[in-house]
Amino acid sequence: MIATLHLIPVRIGDSNMGFWMPEEALKQARKIEVYIAENAKAARSFLKDIGSEHQLGNITIYQLSNNTTKYQITEWLSCAKEGKDVGLISESGCPAIADPGSNVVLIAQSIGIKIKPWTGPSSIFLSLMASGLNGQNFTFRGYPPIKPYDLKKKIISWEKESKNTNQTQIMIETPYRNMRLFKSILDNLNQDTLLCVASSITSECEYIETLSILKWKSKKSDFMHKKPTIFLFLAKFIK
Amino acid sequence: MIATLHLIPVRIGDSNMGFWMPEEALKQARKIEVYIAENAKAARSFLKDIGSEHQLGNITIYQLSNNTTKYQITEWLSCAKEGKDVGLISESGCPAIADPGSNVVLIAQSIGIKIKPWTGPSSIFLSLMASGLNGQNFTFRGYPPIKPYDLKKKIISWEKESKNTNQTQIMIETPYRNMRLFKSILDNLNQDTLLCVASSITSECEYIETLSILKWKSKKSDFMHKKPTIFLFLAKFIK
Incomplete structure (x- = not known):
């Protein structure tokens, strides 16, 4: 079964999560074990904030950079092909708007992974x-x-x-x-x-x-x- | 004290509120007694959904139309000048994007009312x-x-x-x-x-x-x- 690439919002200012994160998006974000992030450090701090269901050490975080190749992204997404959901997060706000995340989404689209955009702050x-x-x-x-x-x-x-x-x-x-x-x-x-x-x-x-x-x-x-x-x-x- | 014009999101599909409404936006929306809406009927159904703190009959709903004048909007906003918060809602999604709500926001800006945009689905x-x-x-x-x-x-x-x-x-x-x-x-x-x-x-x-x-x-x-x-x-x- 092909899994889903979840586009998970993160905070843009210093306000509490209740101001910008819908409850079901939070629940989903807690479950995910594989993240692709613009910034791995920010991703770890996000995972602590949301109270992930998994130990931080057991969560895979791939860090996107300007040097990331199409081949690497396809590799990262291979677990979705095997049925494991993947989360994409930006350094701040909604992923794939005003950041390089859209490359990941486009590759996911091209290999038939379902995309789920979650409401968040932009x-x-x-x-x-x-x-x-x-x-x-x-x-x-x-x-x-x-x-x-x-x-x-x-x-x-x-x-x-x-x-x-x-x-x-x-x-x-x-x-x-x-x-x-x-x-x-x-x-x-x-x-x-x-x-x-x-x-x-x-x-x-x-x-x-x-x-x-x-x-x-x-x-x-x-x-x-x-x-x-x-x-x-x-x-x-x-x- | 001048109050705030809250830009409150409403649903765009048939999903539950937990999928798109942050908790604090919901709390705020429940408190408001004066709404400006693109569609009064949709506004009443929204107010039932969120479980407003006020009886529906006690909530003022002004309906925006293509014939609404600048003068009327200024009148509607006068209660904010007197310290009473006002909510703006669209027929679906975030107000003032792809709808006529931006006229209300611009008038509120011009008379010095604080604007609070809340995260929601677009x-x-x-x-x-x-x-x-x-x-x-x-x-x-x-x-x-x-x-x-x-x-x-x-x-x-x-x-x-x-x-x-x-x-x-x-x-x-x-x-x-x-x-x-x-x-x-x-x-x-x-x-x-x-x-x-x-x-x-x-x-x-x-x-x-x-x-x-x-x-x-x-x-x-x-x-x-x-x-x-x-x-x-x-x-x-x-x-």
Whole structure:
């Protein structure tokens, strides 16, 4: 019997599990003996948190890296072919969104393993919900370019796209570069474009605010410094 | 004291609450006495399901429609200005994603009401996780055009975008039109473009499969007929 690849959510902030983990997802996660994880250390800490049914030493954890080959992933998934469920977890949030986990899912799909995605927290969609920006047409762009000129060019082209199609633009940055991205956004977007900055989602100090670029310019905004943050903007739609 | 607008998830399939509702979100939802809902009838059924602390007759439910004005929403939110929490719920899944709820959130943002997005099920994100397609760059396009020629044009242009930028394209259709959209996708996309069809997410009969267009062509695919379905595709990326 072919088993299932379970896509198990993990925490994104410092809040208790009751805030983001459905009970049945927790029960499932406790049962699994084979995990594929973006980060083995984080995976062990997750397994302690959930109170796995198995001793930590008896749980197999395979660590995904940029060097992991298709062949290795197929090997890891071979136990699912033999009827043993596998769990996939990300370093934070939902696996296979904004992380390399989708490679594992695609291989599992190609060899006919059933995939079970479990509801969990995603900073991308929690921030989209709370932004008030268009949730019927949106793009997640991932990390923007690092070079200032390339960054500026991209931000301007994404604003144009947003204006033409009424599309919310979503991006993420490495926390220590947040202030730099924020400044480039303020410098390059139209004054009446709406910007949402969503920081420390699901944490005690969660901060989510949507204002026009003009209003952000006169606001103290160091709350995002070195905090995990999502940036979302929507330009005034011109039909 | 200004209160909070809670973005409360509701079910998307027929599964029990333990599969998709975190415990603290449930506790919060039970406490709220004022709801804004896409559909008042669905809202009442939700309130029975969760076992609200209040008698149904004592809970205020405002129903959002296409005719709801900004003025009305501001009126509805006035109780939050006076310290009373408000809940926003969609007809299914997470509010303010792929529904008109974002208008309420944006007005709440503009008058300084705190927004609390709660983790819940989203067919868009669950299908993206389970598709194995690129989760680091993706676009949700909403509903595609109805007229066959416009639909064809859009599908072709989205595939071009996908090929140029390695971007997963996500769309939704009214269930009785699923087979028509599916046929147009098969007719117009490249044979090696990957298509994921994700139907009845979180239900007993959940079906999520990713195959090339070529393979879909020789497969019996009536499982999606009249079932809530998300379509996702990713063209071979040409650098």
